[in-house]
Amino acid sequence: MRAIQVRETGGPEVLAPVELPDPEPAPGEVLVELGAAGVNFIDTYQRSGVYRMEVPFVPGLEGAGTVAAVGSGVTRFSPGDRVAWAQTSGSYAERVAVPADGAVLVPDAVSDEQAAAMPLQGMTAHYLVASTRPVGHGDTVLVHAAAGGVGLLLVQLAKARGARVLGTVSTDEKEHLARTAGADEIIRYTDADVAEEVRRLTDGAGVDVVYDGVGRDTFDASLASLRPRGMLVLFGGSSGQVPPFDLQRLNSGGSLFVTRPTLAHHIADRAELEWRARELFDLITSGRLDLRIGGRYPLRDARAAHEDLEARRTSGKLLLLPA
Ligand code: NDP
Numbered sequence: 353m354r355a356i357q358v359r360e361t362g363g364p365e366v367l368a369p370v371e372l373p374d375p376e377p378a379p380g381e382v383l384v385e386l387g388a389a390g391v392n393f394i395d396t397y398q399r400s401g402v403y404r405m406e407v408p409f410v411p412g413l414e415g416a417g418t419v420a421a422v423g424s425g426v427t428r429f430s431p432g433d434r435v436a437w438a439q440t441s442g443s444y445a446e447r448v449a450v451p452a453d454g455a456v457l458v459p460d461a462v463s464d465e466q467a468a469a470m471p472l473q474g475m476t477a478h479y480l481v482a483s484t485r486p487v488g489h490g491d492t493v494l495v496h497a498a499a500g501g502v503g504l505l506l507v508q509l510a511k512a513r514g515a516r517v518l519g520t521v522s523t524d525e526k527e528h529l530a531r532t533a534g535a536d537e538i539i540r541y542t543d544a545d546v547a548e549e550v551r552r553l554t555d556g557a558g559v560d561v562v563y564d565g566v567g568r569d570t571f572d573a574s575l576a577s578l579r580p581r582g583m584l585v586l587f588g589g590s591s592g593q594v595p596p597f598d599l600q601r602l603n604s605g606g607s608l609f610v611t612r613p614t615l616a617h618h619i620a621d622r623a624e625l626e627w628r629a630r631e632l633f634d635l636i637t638s639g640r641l642d643l644r645i646g647g648r649y650p651l652r653d654a655r656a657a658h659e660d661l662e663a664r665r666t667s668g669k670l671l672l673l674p675a
Contacts (some may be wrong), residue, residue: 354674355445356654359408361401364658367411367444369651375442375449382452384435387464390414391649391657391670392472392501393565393590396500399658402593411654412443412672416458416467434458437630438471439616444654453622456629461637469643469669473577474632475625476587477505479618480609482548482628484611485561485583489514492554494562494577496570497590498535499526499667504644506563507533512640518553520546520570522664529644529667547576558582558606568592569588580606587613613623644668650675 357370377383389412395402398411416436419429429435435455442448443489458467480502481487493510497503498519510517511534519530520541527538528561539549550559558579564570567589574584602608619625635641646668649657652675 353446354606354651355410355442356412356651356672357408357410358399358405361399361405361407363400364655365664366656367658368400369654372410372445374447377421377426377449379424379522380426380452381423381449382419382426382435382451382455383421383423384415384417384437386443386446386448386651387417387434388415388417388672389445389651389672390468390472391661391672393588393661394472396658396662397539401483405592410445412445413440414438414468415420415440415443415448415463415474416471417448420447422452423449428452429455429457434464434467436467436471436606438619444651444672446651454619455623458562459633459637463662465645465648465671465673466636466643468671469645470632470636471629473501473505473669474641474643475628476502476615477509478628478632479613479615480506480563480585480587481509481515483618484585484648487513487515487561491515491560492518492557494518494520494550494574495535496520496541496564496566496574498530498533498538498563500565500590501646501669502565502587504531504533504668505641507535508641511535512635518550518559520566526667533642533644534596541570541573542611546570546573550577554579561585563587565589566591567594572595575601575605575608575610576651578605578608581608582606583609583611585611585613600628645671647671648673
């Protein structure tokens with residue numbers, strides 16, 4: 353099968369198209385014929401060595417496709433079923449061995465592309481607004497990189513729950529996308545003082561929650577944008593990781609909360625995984641959640657997808673398609 357392999361961590365050029373033997377489904381796994389693989393910012397951390405990986409490895413954590421074979425002990429799925437998954441290494445490949453317990457059945461009305469665009473960014477946006485700090489009517493939230501993959505979904509889910517949503521973006525086009533997704537106010541964080549703008553837009557109050565996946569470049573402004581007892585949800589570092597900081601700042605900032613959650617701890621339980629997937633698939637099939645596909649690349653061009661993602665040229669979801 354064709355796949356992308358990283359033999360040595362580094363820049364996007366280390367994403368090499370290769371021929372590999374088809375994987376065998378181990379006990380508890382299903383072998384999936386890939387329909388589409390999702391590209392996520394975390395793939396760039398693994399490729400570059402920010403997150404340590406054993407080399408060589410096939411990157412990619414997420415995808416959707418059709419079950420071709422099942423390993424021993426699998427009763428959940430049969431050949432021909434369409435499935436999607438979020439946490440399986442080796443997804444940049446024509447065939448992927450996926451643990452059955454981590455996969456979900458895809459409804460007929462959802463395409464492979466939609467299904468591959470949902471798991472990682474969709475379930476992240478879901479746990480951030482539904483579990484980390486349940487958001488509802490009366491809340492004002494700030495979403496950084498509001499036109500990104502997680503960002504566009506966070507804006508829509510927070511709006512659907514009744515919140516007022518402020519978003520940050522870097523370009524006109526991204527501003528348009530974030531507003532179309534439902535953002536009430538947009539701040540150009542490349543030009544403006546974010547905390548000052550947030551105070552102006554909230555009559556000095558600050559926001560209840562900041563969802564910050566940008567990290568190093570936004571962290572200070574995120575803390576300064578909160579109302580007393582507000583929560584900073586740091587869920588990534590697309591601009592770099594946040595250095596250690598003085599906890600006393602939470603006191604002087606107004607009894608603030610900071611948390612650093614990750615998806616794995618929010619879908620480890622099978623019932624929780626199915627709940628999040630079901631809610632998202634329902635929103636997609638009823639047209640209430642738009643999974644914007646911002647770029648489709650042939651699998652062999654994974655390098656171009658990473659270059660575009662890291663250069664801030666992308667919006668929404670990026671997919672790799674087997675040629
Ligand atoms: P995005 O599509 O959001 O891409 C990153 C965006 O970040 C860019 O488009 C850009 O938007 C913004 N950005 C700001 N500064 C930089 C910079 N210096 N370099 C690159 N981009 C920058 O990616 P994802 O949706 O895949 O992921 C978003 C974040 O969420 C990542 O940090 C990722 O690691 C994290 N994440 C965390 C999870 C968790 O459970 N903790 C799960 C999934 C994702 P703009 O041009 O508007 O500034």
